[in-house]
Amino acid sequence: MARRDARNWHDCSKMIGLLCLVASILIQHGVSGQRVKVEPEVLSYPGQTVNLRCAFTDATGMQLTMVTWIYEPKDGERINIAVFLPNFEPNYPASPVKGRVSFMPSPPNVNNPSIEISNVRMNDEGKYICEYATYPTGNEQGITYLIMLAKPQNSASVVTVEAGGTKPVVVARCESVDGRPAATISWVTAVNGNATTVAKTGADNTETISSEYRMLPTPADNxxxxxxxxxxxxxxxxxxxxxxxxxxxxxxxTIVGYDNNWYVGRTNVMLTCQATANPAPLTTQWKTMSGEKPDTVQITDNVLKVLKVDDAVNTTFVCEVKNRIGIGRDTVTVIVRGTRLPEKGATTGSIIGAIIGVIILLAIIGTAIAMYRKHSSKKVTGDGPPKYKPPPPKKTNSSATRQPNTNHVPAAEDRPLQDQYYNTQSAEPVTDLDAYHDDEAYGEDEREHYYAAAPSGWDDPGNNEVPPPYMRTDSDPQDDHQGPNVSRGESFVSSAMFV
Known part of the structure; x- marks a missing residue:
């Protein structure tokens, strides 16, 4: 276990040492990059003078022995263009910029050895390196990119083409000539087509961009x-x-003017030959399919006028228009009618629609007024369902104080009184009183009259008491007396009842 821990610690110490070495190298490069101060990018146009600045920011503990400016083209090898050694005159080796490069200021300063290049050219574009030889750290450098700009000459033009082809053709061209860097070209249009772009390197390292727009043209695209x-x-x-x-x-x-209502005797009708073309039409000619022109026809430019319609006008008219590209034609066949067709007014449909609309509007207004009046009358007269429940019928004094005579009634059986009573009673005929008895809507006066005519208290609909049962006796004188045999529909008087 201890050996494994020792081995892991050894590996970890190696890793830490490697990281420290890499960090020290990065720090050294960072410090050196920061010590030699230059501009990362300089822009210039041809013929101008550019200033490439360079300075050593902190030379503490160091000795600056020599400064060298190096030119590295985009495609080529490095070339020394300017060298300065303290206590010696500046030197300018053979290079593409010899005679146009110099240290600034003059005499140069080792701490600030900037240079300038006059009358710059497009070929001067590239990388410029300001390199210091120092002791004891060695060489340190800074890099500046010189970018040459050339404003291009831009133009665009239309190419005249003919419709009717089967392959796409060039309809427009656009160019950006002698620009640096290369320009970008785009097309904006609603027509269907494709663009092709070609780049070409010109004099002094400039770029020329050419773009063509191709499409299959139609007459509608003009x-x-x-x-x-x-x-x-x-x-x-x-x-x-x-x-x-x-x-x-x-x-x-296109021929216009024929309304399919040319009848015999109609006068001053016209046909107009309308044409669109590119280039403009050269000639317009009227013909007939029969080859003969009717006598009543007059032609003026693109207008054919018929002074009076007759059977000779019953033919097919042809209009031919010609330009440099070709000939276009249209025909119309005239049918001469014996009588005139009825003409429909242009506003008949509108008038009918307006009338129908007014009728519907009036119907809606009348319905609304009728509903409003009905609602108002109900509020005034109080019609409609009652707002309260009517009270139950009142008992009269005669029926309320009258007691049934029970002197001769024997003891009641165990059956309920209600069942005993209805089992002994004979059926009564249906009378008008039954209807009044069941109707809850009859008036108060009618109710009182009915109560006064009732023969007993249980005839009162308001009396909830159950009448006593009726028992027969042998001494009853009415045993042999039979009531009249009256059908139910002949009288409203029921059979005699004894109490």
Whole structure:
């Protein structure tokens, strides 16, 4: 266990040592990068003078022995262009910038050995290195990139084409010439097509960008918008060129004016030959399918006028329009009628619709007024369902004080009184009094009259008492007396009842 821990500790110490070494190297590079202070990027146009600055920020404990400026082209080897050694004159070895490069200020200062290049060219673009030879640390350097700019010449143009082809053709071109760096070109349009872009290196390391827009043109594409947009680093905003497509096509012809109501005797009717074309039409010619022109026909430019319709006008008229691309034509067949067709007013449908709309509106208004009046009358007269429940019928004094005579009634059997009573009673005929008895809506006066005519207290609908049972006796004189045999529908008087 102890050996394993010792082995792990040994490996860990090796890793820590390696990390410390890498950190020291990075720190040294960082310090050296910070000591030699330069500008990371310098922009210039051809013919200008550029200043490439360099300075050693902290030389404490060090000796600056020599400064060398090195030029490294984009595609090439390093070349020394300027050397300065204290106590010696500056030296400018053979290079592409010899005679145009010098230390600034003059005489140079080892702590600030900046240079300037006059009349810069496009080929001067590349990497410039300010390198110090120091003691005891060795060489330290800083890098500046010189970027040459060239403002391009931008242009765009339309290519005139003919419609009707089977392969896409170039309809517009856009170019950005002698720019540095290369420009970017884009197209903005609603027509269907594709763009192809080609780059070409020009003099002094400039770039020329050419773009073509291709499409399959149709007559409908003529005059549509097409924009070329060129963006470049030297421009504040992109250049936009608005173009109009130029598509040439043969005339498209349409004859108007025939209303299918040419009848015998009609006068001064006309046919107009309308045509669109690119380029503009050259000639317009009227013909008939029969080859003969009716005598009543007059032609003026693209208008055919019939002074009076007759059977000779019953033919097919042809209008031909010609331009440089080709010929376009249209025909119309005239049918001469014996009588005039009834003409429909242009506003008949509108008038009928308006009348129907007014009728519907009046019906809606009348319905609303009727409903409102009905609702108001109900409020005034109090019609409608009652707002309260009517009280139960009152008992009269005669029926309330009258007691049934029970002197001759024997003791009641064990059956309920209600069942005994109804089992001994004979059936009574249906009378009008039954209807009044069941109707809860009869008036108070009628109710009192009915109570006064009742023969006994249990006839009162308001009396909830049960009448006593009726018992027969042998001494009853009415045993042999039979009541009249009256059908139910002939009288409202029931059989005699003895109490």
């Amino acid at each position: 005059g549509k918008d097409l924009s070329c947009v060129v963006a470049h680093r030297t421009q504040v905003k992109p250049d936009s060129f608005l173009l109009k497509l130029a598509v040439q096509y043969a005339p498209l012809v």
